[in-house]
Amino acid sequence: MIPLSWYxxxxxxxxxxxxxxxxxxxxxxxxxxxxxxxxNAANINLVAFSHYLQNLTGQIFVIFVITVAxxxxxVALALIILLARNRGTVYVDEFNIMKG
Amino acid sequence: xxxxxxxxxxxxxxxxxxxxxxxYLKERAATVAVGGVLGAFVFAVSAFIDVANxxxxxxxxxxxxxxxxxxVNVGFQIDQLTAVMLMVVTFLSTLIHIxxxxxxxxxxxxxxxxxxxxxxxxxxxxxxxxxxxLVMFVGWEGVGxxxxxxxxxxxxxxxxxxxxxxxxxxxxxxxxxxxxGMMLIxxxxxxxxxxxxxxxxxxxxxxxxxxxxxxxxxxxxxxxLLLFVGATGKSAQIPLYVWLPDAMEGPTxxxxxxxxxxxxxxxxxxxxxxxxxxxxxHTAMNVVAVTGAVTALFAATIGLVQNDIKRVIAYSTxxxxxxxxxxxxxxxxxxxxxxxxxxxxxxxLLFLASxxxxxALSGEQDxxxxxxxRRKIKITYAVFLIGSLALAGIFPFAGFFSKDEILWSVYNxxxxxxxxxxxxxxxxxxxxxxxxxxxxLTFFGKSRMDHDVEHHxxxxxxxxxxxxxxxxxFSITIGFIGMPLxxxxxxxxxxxxxxxxxxxxxxxxxxxxxxxxxxxxxVAATGIVMAYVWYVRDTRIPDKLAEKFSGVYTLLLNxxxxxxxxxxxxxxxxxxxxxxxxxxxxxxxxxxxxxxxxARLIGQASERGRKMQTGFVQEYAFIxxxxxxxxxxxxxxxx
Amino acid sequence: xxxxxxxxxxxxxxxxxxxxxxxxxxxxxxxxxxxLLFFHIAGVFVLLNAEFLAAVQLIVYAGAILxxxxxxxxxxNVDRESKSDRANRFWPWIVAFGLVIFAExxxxxxxxxxxxxxxxxxxxTGIKELGIDLYTKxxxxxxxxxxxxxxxxxxxxxxxxxxxx
Numbered sequence: 001m002i003p004l005s006w007y008x009x010x011x012x013x014x015x016x017x018x019x020x021x022x023x024x025x026x027x028x029x030x031x032x033x034x035x036x037x038x039x040n041a042a043n044i045n046l047v048a049f050s051h052y053l054q055n056l057t058g059q060i061f062v063i064f065v066i067t068v069a070x071x072x073x074x075v076a077l078a079l080i081i082l083l084a085r086n087r088g089t090v091y092v093d094e095f096n097i098m099k100g
Numbered sequence: 101x102x103x104x105x106x107x108x109x110x111x112x113x114x115x116x117x118x119x120x121x122x123x124y125l126k127e128r129a130a131t132v133a134v135g136g137v138l139g140a141f142v143f144a145v146s147a148f149i150d151v152a153n154x155x156x157x158x159x160x161x162x163x164x165x166x167x168x169x170x171x172v173n174v175g176f177q178i179d180q181l182t183a184v185m186l187m188v189v190t191f192l193s194t195l196i197h198i199x200x201x202x203x204x205x206x207x208x209x210x211x212x213x214x215x216x217x218x219x220x221x222x223x224x225x226x227x228x229x230x231x232x233x234l235v236m237f238v239g240w241e242g243v244g245x246x247x248x249x250x251x252x253x254x255x256x257x258x259x260x261x262x263x264x265x266x267x268x269x270x271x272x273x274x275x276x277x278x279x280x281g282m283m284l285i286x287x288x289x290x291x292x293x294x295x296x297x298x299x300x301x302x303x304x305x306x307x308x309x310x311x312x313x314x315x316x317x318x319x320x321x322x323x324x325l326l327l328f329v330g331a332t333g334k335s336a337q338i339p340l341y342v343w344l345p346d347a348m349e350g351p352t353x354x355x356x357x358x359x360x361x362x363x364x365x366x367x368x369x370x371x372x373x374x375x376x377x378x379x380x381x382h383t384a385m386n387v388v389a390v391t392g393a394v395t396a397l398f399a400a401t402i403g404l405v406q407n408d409i410k411r412v413i414a415y416s417t418x419x420x421x422x423x424x425x426x427x428x429x430x431x432x433x434x435x436x437x438x439x440x441x442x443x444x445x446x447x448x449l450l451f452l453a454s455x456x457x458x459x460a461l462s463g464e465q466d467x468x469x470x471x472x473x474r475r476k477i478k479i480t481y482a483v484f485l486i487g488s489l490a491l492a493g494i495f496p497f498a499g500f501f502s503k504d505e506i507l508w509s510v511y512n513x514x515x516x517x518x519x520x521x522x523x524x525x526x527x528x529x530x531x532x533x534x535x536x537x538x539x540x541l542t543f544f545g546k547s548r549m550d551h552d553v554e555h556h557x558x559x560x561x562x563x564x565x566x567x568x569x570x571x572x573x574f575s576i577t578i579g580f581i582g583m584p585l586x587x588x589x590x591x592x593x594x595x596x597x598x599x600x601x602x603x604x605x606x607x608x609x610x611x612x613x614x615x616x617x618x619x620x621x622x623v624a625a626t627g628i629v630m631a632y633v634w635y636v637r638d639t640r641i642p643d644k645l646a647e648k649f650s651g652v653y654t655l656l657l658n659x660x661x662x663x664x665x666x667x668x669x670x671x672x673x674x675x676x677x678x679x680x681x682x683x684x685x686x687x688x689x690x691x692x693x694x695x696x697x698x699a700r701l702i703g704q705a706s707e708r709g710r711k712m713q714t715g716f717v718q719e720y721a722f723i724x725x726x727x728x729x730x731x732x733x734x735x736x737x738x739x
Numbered sequence: 740x741x742x743x744x745x746x747x748x749x750x751x752x753x754x755x756x757x758x759x760x761x762x763x764x765x766x767x768x769x770x771x772x773x774x775l776l777f778f779h780i781a782g783v784f785v786l787l788n789a790e791f792l793a794a795v796q797l798i799v800y801a802g803a804i805l806x807x808x809x810x811x812x813x814x815x816n817v818d819r820e821s822k823s824d825r826a827n828r829f830w831p832w833i834v835a836f837g838l839v840i841f842a843e844x845x846x847x848x849x850x851x852x853x854x855x856x857x858x859x860x861x862x863x864t865g866i867k868e869l870g871i872d873l874y875t876k877x878x879x880x881x882x883x884x885x886x887x888x889x890x891x892x893x894x895x896x897x898x899x900x901x902x903x904x
Contacts (some may be wrong), residue, residue, distance in 0.1 A: 002746050005848045010750045010783070012844035014757055017808050018838040021761030023722050024830040029766045029812055033773055035863055036804070040780055043796075049896070051787040056865055056872050063873070066799050067884040071891030073804045078898035084815050092815045093827060097714040194885065671904045718827060 007048035015041035026091045028083070032076055039069050103143055104176055105159055107186065108225035110139040111193075112419065115218035122211025129211035130201045133218050139196050141190035142226065144183075151183040152595070158295060160539035165234075172292055177231030181599045184437060184592075185228040185369055188444045192361045193221045195567040196563050199452050202564035203459060213253060213351065220246035224362050228369060229327035232292040233282045236370070240278065240334065243363045250358060263346035270343040274333015274367075281326030288319055298376040306380035309637040324377055324384030326369065328391075333636045335367025335427060337416050338395045342663055344418055348410040352455030355410060360451050361444035367441050368424045372600070375433045379601045386516065389429025391490045393510075393520040393527075396422030398660075404537070405646075408465050409454050412538050416491060417447055419527060423506055426524060432509030434593040434599040437501035438582045441592070443481065445578050446490035446498055453484040456522055456560045456568065457542060461553050467541040476557045479565045481543050483572040488539050490575045490622045492532035495617075501579035503528065504617050508584070511616060526622055532550050532627030539634035552720035645661040746786055752779045766812045770805055777801040791866045887902055 014037055021034030043062045051057025084090050114136025118129040125132065150157070160175035178186070197217060204213050220243060227239025244267075252264025282292065288305075289297045301320070309316040331337070336344035347359045358364070371378060371388065378384055389602035396419045403415035420443050427436035458465055460477050474481040493504065507528070511521045545552060559565070582592040634641045646653040655661070756776040763769045777800045784793035873881055 002742055004748070005795055005851075006746060006789075008848050009845060010753065012841055012848070013750075013754050015844075016837045016841040016857075016862060017754070017757040017761060019725060021716050023725065023833040023836075024826040024829055026825070027766060028796055029808065030761060030769055033808065034761055036773070036800075037760065037776075040777075042801075042900060043792075044780065044783060045743055047784055047787050047789050047792060051789065056868055059789055059792055059865070059869055060872055060877055062789075063795065064880060066795060067888060070799060070804055071887050071903060073807055074891045074895040075898065077807055078895035081815065081899045090815065092717055095717075550751070722833060725840070729836065729839055729843065732840075732847070736843070736846065 003047060006051050011041040011044040011048070014038075014044065014061060027092055028080055028090045028092050031092065032073070036069060036073070038067075039065055101157075101159060101161065104147055104159075104162070104178060107140050107147065107190070108222050110143070111136045111218045111221040111225065115215050115222060118211050118218055119215035119396060122215060125211055127205070127210055129214045130197070131212055132434075133214035134197045134201070136218055137190060137194045137221055140221065143195045144186040144190040147178055148183045148187055151178060156180075160231070160324070160378065168357065169290060170286065172232060172234045174671070175231040175237055175293075176229040176235075177294060178229060178446060179599055180596050181369075181372060181437065182228050184441060186225065188441055189221065189224050189228060189362050192444055192448050193217075193224075193357060195276065195570060196353050196361075196452065198358040198449065199356075199405065199455075199564050199567040200351075202561045203353055204351065205352075209253060213250075216246055216253070216352075217248050217357070220250065220358060220363070224366075227366055231294055233285060233294070233297075234292050236373075237278065237282065237589055240330075240366060240370075241275065243358070243366060244268065244275070244334070247347070247358050247363055248270075251347045253350050253354065257349070260349040263343075263349040267343035267347050270340050271333045274330045274340050277326045277329025277333070279330075281323050284323050285325060288291055288323065293411050294373065301376045301380055303380065307532060318381060318383070320377060321381040321383045324374070325383050325387060327374060327377075328384065328388055331367030331371050331425075332391065332694045334370075335364050335368070335421050335425070336680070337367070337391050337421065338398060341395065341399065341418050345411050345414045345659070348408070348414050352410065352451060352458060355414070356451030356455065359414065360447040364417065364421060365424070365440045365444065365585055368421065368428065368436060371428050372433050372437050375428075375600045378428070379431060385429050385431065386602070387429075388425050388600065389510075389513075389516070389520055390722040392422045392425025392427075392429055393523040394422070395419065396426060396527040397523050397530070398422075400534065402525045402656055402659050403534040407467050409467050409538065410451070410465055411605060412467075412534055413447070413450050416450075416531060416535065419531060420491075422445065422525070423503060423524065426510060426520060427506035430510050430513035430520070432506060434505060434596040435502065435505040435509050437596060438592050439499075440504055442490070442498035442575075442578050442714075445571055446487045446575040446737045449483060449568065449575050450487040450491065452564070452571065453480050453487060455568070456480040456564055457484070461549065461558050462556055464549070464553055467538065467658040469548050469553075470486070470542045471545045471549065472543070472547040477559045479559060479568065483565075483568045484543070485539060486572045486575050490579075491535045492628060493528055493620065494532075494624055494628075495621055496579065498575050498577070498579035500585065501582045502622070504620060505582060505590075507620060508613055508616060525620060525623060529623045529627045532624035533631050536628045536631035540631055544636050545639065552714070556696075571708060584617075623694040744784065746783070749779045749782045749786070752776075753783070762825075767809070770809050771810060773808075774801055774805055777805065788865070791869060 016039060018034045019038035020038065022031050025031055025034065034065050043065055046058040046065070050056060050062075080090065083095070087095065088097075117132045118125065122129050132482045143626055147157075157176060157178040159177075160173035162173070162174040164174045165172040200213065200217065206212050207213065223239045223242025223246060225239070227236055227243060230236040230239060248264045248268040251267050252261045254260045255264075285297060286292055287647070288337060289300050291297060306320045308319045310319045310322065312315075312322065329340075333340045344359060344364065348355055350359070378388065397419035399415045399422060403419065405410050406412045406415060420439070424436045424439050427433075427439060432645070457470070457477065457480055460473070460480065461470065464470065486497065486730065490499040493499045507521060507524050510517050514521070549557075582590050586591060658664075753776055756772045756779070759772040760776065763772065770825045777796060781793040781796040781801075784790070784796060
């Protein structure tokens with residue numbers, strides 16, 4: 001028997017790694033991938049709870065999360081292409097037009 | 101219910117169509133507009149029949165404001181009074197719309213004109229149909245707006261634009277009184293619905309006083325006086341009448357519809373609607389009566405010497421409105437409304453006919469440049485004569501019945517009534533005189549027209565003359581619905597009887613009543629004859645008199661210099677001087693100081709604050725995450 | 740027992756490959772570690788009796804999204820980063836911050852009242868039920884999700900196409 005807390009801890013670890021990735025990396029690709037990591041952490045939670053609570057809703061939400069992730073990836077990658085084309089860089093700290 | 105909602109809505113749809121698509125409809129906008137008011141008229145007739153059969157409608161159909169214990173609904177009340185007003189408003193509106201097709205033909209603002217007229221009709225109908233003070237006020241303000249728009253219709257002309265502003269500003273003063281009265285009604289009665297307010301209006305309430313700047317004033321008296329301030333603004337009574345003569349800068353159909361037949365009677369309607377309140381306060385009633393009588397005489401004296409054809413009629417309108425208030429003030433509410441109804445017909449007729457004269461003379465309005473027109477524009481002459489006879493109060497024209505009913509009620513209203521009756525009779529004499537002075541100067545005597553103008557004189561097209569003839573027909577006959585003397589023959593008063601409290605019954609001395617009638621007709625006839633002698637027989641008399649009494653003459657010609665006085669007191673004195681002080685201290689120091697100070701403060705704060713904005717997204721996200729960590733941390737601390 | 744060993748294996752590989760994903764200099768390597776991660780997450784889903792989701796995870800995430808990443812990375816030909824500018828200057832702080840988050844969630848789990856030892860384990864695969872639920876109870880969200888995908892598709896094309904094309 002695998003305790004539910006193991007899954008929660010696994011997803012917490014994955015989520016934390018995703019957060020650290022988003023906050024530290026300069027390359028916008030890696031940042032996007034870190035976001036995918038966080039989404040997957042959430043998915044693991046959803047499926048685990050769905051399993052332990054005998055309720056399919058969690059699994060259905062995973063499908064929606066994957067859908068949104070796919071749409072997000074498509075749009076985000078298009079934006080990256082646009083940025084790289086117009087500004088010649090994929091490093092986020094070089095986009096500073098929002099600087100006050 | 102839908103039928104009744106459609107009465108105001110049809111003109112509103114007409115307004116939307118004519119207003120929004122006027123550019124494409126061009127002159128077809130008139131068809132839409134006439135359709136709108138005609139539909140409203142048809143439904144109004146049906147509503148009138150319903151009311152005559154005893155169906156009183158008082159229904160809310162939308163909850164408008166619901167704050168605390170203030171609850172205002174949008175609702176319509178159609179009782180006898182409203183039914184009469186609906187008939188007057190929609191009927192005249194329809195005729196004047198039709199007339200305007202001819203009068204405004206070729207004007208570049210044609211569709212705009214009809215859109216405004218439709219909007220006016222809509223608001224006027226809302227005003228008379230509203231079942232609480234706030235809905236009435238919406239109509240009240242709306243007609244004021246339309247009046248402004250239509251007076252300044254030819255806005256390229258500076259005098260027209262100024263007249264519009266003057267009308268609007270003067271009305272604001274009155275509206276201020278109306279709003280204050282409305283607030284006092286709410287604090288006193290806790291509601292704004294007519295039925296609820298009037299149900300609570302009892303003599304016990306009339307005995308209550310409130311402290312106003314150290315003076316004890318009866319609360320009902322104060323409410324009535326404040327409402328009456330509103331009425332003096334809208335209905336052009338002393339001291340707020342000054343805008344109405346200037347309002348003649350607008351197109352003539354507007355003068356007929358708004359500044360003679362309907363909108364200016366809104367004040368009369370409002371006082372009549374609030375009859376249960378007014379009848380509780382003797383002071384307020386006396387103020388109404390005296391204001392009315394003084395205005396009636398005052399405006400008539402100015403009307404004696406004016407030379408602009410429309411201005412004479414404008415002053416006569418002010419004077420006739422004075423009679424209506426005089427009637428209301430002595431408790432003869434149905435007589436006041438009766439005069440309102442007959443006046444709407446013959447004054448609308450007079451304005452439209454004068455429009456026809458102006459039309460014939462290519463825009464000339466000065467009576468000194470007219471004369472001898474009776475053979476050239478026969479129809480206009482005939483209807484003008486009918487209108488003037490009605491105005492002068494000659495039997496059996498409409499004005500006779502209503503004016504004598506008012507004067508008879510005034511005569512019976514105690515000692516104050518007797519003196520007001522004298523004032524009213526003098527006014528009636530002057531009315532007869534100046535209205536026939538107008539006829540003689542315009543249609544009799546030698547032609548004083550410019551040669552070019554004389555060459556072009558022509559009768560108006562049927563689209564204008566047919567409405568004139570219809571109005572002329574009603575100016576002769578409408579009076580018979582208010583037959584005096586014979587018991588139960590006064591259909592009008594009987595119809596309105598359920599709405600008004602019985603403050604005072606006319607005297608029962610029929611002999612005296614007939615005597616007074618004959619007397620007042622004789623007085624009016626004297627005025628007509630005198631005008632004939634002065635302006636047809638021996639035209640030197642007026643000039644000689646003007647020379648002899650040049651002081652009085654100039655004073656009258658300059659309308660008692662009231663405009664100048666108001667200019668000096670309020671426009672120059674109050675507005676300019678006070679505004680100067682307010683500008684230097686209030687605006688520059690306080691308002692600007694505060695605004696600039698706040699701006700500077702924020703500027704300095706943001707100088708520092710902007711350094712936090714590194715533009716570095718990850719930093720923002722980090723701060724956000726830090727917040728999350730702190731929140732979860734707090735959860736542990738608290739738990 | 741065997742289940743626990745399998746889970747621990749999956750968990751270890753997931754965490755390890757996640758760490759490698761966010762630390763590699765070359766984005767292509769990152770994507771490949773991510774692929775590894777997705778396979779093992781699919782394994783965890785199988786452990787949880789969610790075979791359908793495991794398949795979706797592989798097909799959509801590994802098969803579609805990651806390939807998209809790979810395409811773009813190669814399309815833009817991102818250079819190998821030099822050692823100094825892989826992460827921003829305060830990365831040690833953020834790692835510490837990440838540890839705090841993990842510790843906090845761990846505390847939450849330790850104190851929590853989850854059915855930690857599992858209640859009734861669902862033995863059915865549930866694909867049929869999933870499908871029925873998806874097309875009845877969740878029909879509207881499902882359709883909206885498809886619209887979102889369509890919008891994403893159109894948006895991506897609109898954004899990425901050159902202005903003067």
